[in-house]
Amino acid sequence: MMWKEIITGDFMEMNDCDKTSHAKSRENVKAGHLMPIMEEPNLVSENETQKMLIEDTYENNPNVELKIKDFNAYYGEKQVLKNLNFNIIKQQVTALIGPSGCGKSTLIKCINRMNDLVDTFRYTGGIRFRGNNIYDKQENVTELRKKIGMVFQKPNPFPMSIYDNIVFGPYVCGVPRSEWDTLVEEVLTATYLWDEVKDRLFDNAYTLSGGQQQRLCIARALSIKPEIILMDEPCSALDPIATAKIEDLILDLKKHYTVIIVTHSMAQARRVAKYVAFLYMGELVEVDESEKFFNDPLCDRSKDYICGRIG
Ligand SMILES: Nc1ncnc2c1ncn2[C@@H]1O[C@H](COP(=O)(O)OP(=O)(O)OP(=O)(O)O)[C@@H](O)[C@H]1O
Numbered sequence: 579m580m581w582k583e584i585i586t587g588d589f590m591e592m593n594d595c596d597k598t599s600h601a602k603s604r605e606n607v608k609a610g611h612l613m614p615i616m617e618e619p620n621l622v623s624e625n626e627t628q629k630m631l632i633e634d635t636y637e638n639n640p641n642v643e644l645k646i647k648d649f650n651a652y653y654g655e656k657q658v659l660k661n662l663n664f665n666i667i668k669q670q671v672t673a674l675i676g677p678s679g680c681g682k683s684t685l686i687k688c689i690n691r692m693n694d695l696v697d698t699f700r701y702t703g704g705i706r707f708r709g710n711n712i713y714d715k716q717e718n719v720t721e722l723r724k725k726i727g728m729v730f731q732k733p734n735p736f737p738m739s740i741y742d743n744i745v746f747g748p749y750v751c752g753v754p755r756s757e758w759d760t761l762v763e764e765v766l767t768a769t770y771l772w773d774e775v776k777d778r779l780f781d782n783a784y785t786l787s788g789g790q791q792q793r794l795c796i797a798r799a800l801s802i803k804p805e806i807i808l809m810d811e812p813c814s815a816l817d818p819i820a821t822a823k824i825e826d827l828i829l830d831l832k833k834h835y836t837v838i839i840v841t842h843s844m845a846q847a848r849r850v851a852k853y854v855a856f857l858y859m860g861e862l863v864e865v866d867e868s869e870k871f872f873n874d875p876l877c878d879r880s881k882d883y884i885c886g887r888i889g
């Protein structure tokens with residue numbers, strides 16, 4: 579919730595739980611002291627970037643690719659994401675950062691509805707992809723996952739040839755066989771793998787190095803022509819050289835795709851991401867341009883994280 583709402587009392591749209599904590603905050607304000615969580619001017623729209631990253635909607639700004647709105651997520655009784663409100667901007671790289679367990683992977687999984695498979699998972703609020711709530715009942719999950727591809731922490735090629743890894747998705751989606759060769763070359767070129775593997779396309783994917791396997795997984799994600807690519811710590815199992823190649827690739831991908839990357843490396847977030855969202859214990863502490871976030875963060879908690887005092 580926004581600081582200005584506490585001052586103005588403008589909290590008509592909150593749920594009961596929010597209103598209770600809000601009322602407590604208001605009492606504290608009246609009493610002349612603030613609750614600790616309110617000491618930081620959290621998420622105030624101070625400028626145009628903040629407005630775009632928090633308040634804009636797809637309807638008034640088509641660059642708002644995803645709008646995460648009043649989003650809460652639970653595993654059983656445990657709430658792991660708390661009232662998240664921020665936007666992901668089209669054809670840019672957004673880094674999700676924060677200490678272990680703060681909910682980064684959970685949020686990524688919510689964006690392509692992978693958590694639907696978890697019995698204890700439930701959510702409130704919504705995630706809008708170009709204006710449509712991905713959790714709407716009429717939303718077709720298979721179609722959604724075609725538009726929102728995912729790359730995992732550990733490279734996970736299928737136990738089949740390099741070529742088959744790429745064409746597996748297109749085959750399932752009904753892309754004609756006559757288009758496969760062109761597609762394979764296209765996505766392997768896009769992931770800088772073509773020159774390395776063009777003479778061994780029918781070797782098992784497990785014969786590739788870890789870094790090559792991860793680029794193959796990115797190529798596989800591209801093969802079904804997604805709009806958004808989610809990457810959950812894609813370099814954490816890789817050496818610095820393989821990491822540099824993936825980072826170059828991410829910078830290339832943003833020309834055509836919207837990329838969300840989870841990373842524990844602040845240097846990496848700085849290098850590849852235009853925007854950064856910092857989560858702490860399931861809450862969004864701050865979202866901003868990465869240059870601004872790392873040089874002059876709004877919140878003390880962000881400063882502590884950047885300096886290594888927390889996390
Ligand atoms: N399937 C699940 N069932 C129950 N709890 C879960 C499940 N998945 C995640 N959690 C819990 O949700 C919280 C957030 O986990 P999540 O994996 O999203 O964190 P994270 O920020 O990605 O952490 P890390 O940086 O270590 O990967 C943690 O407390 C975790 O134990």
Ligand SMILES: [Mg+2]
Nearest residue numbers: 682683684810
């Ligand atoms: Mg994680």
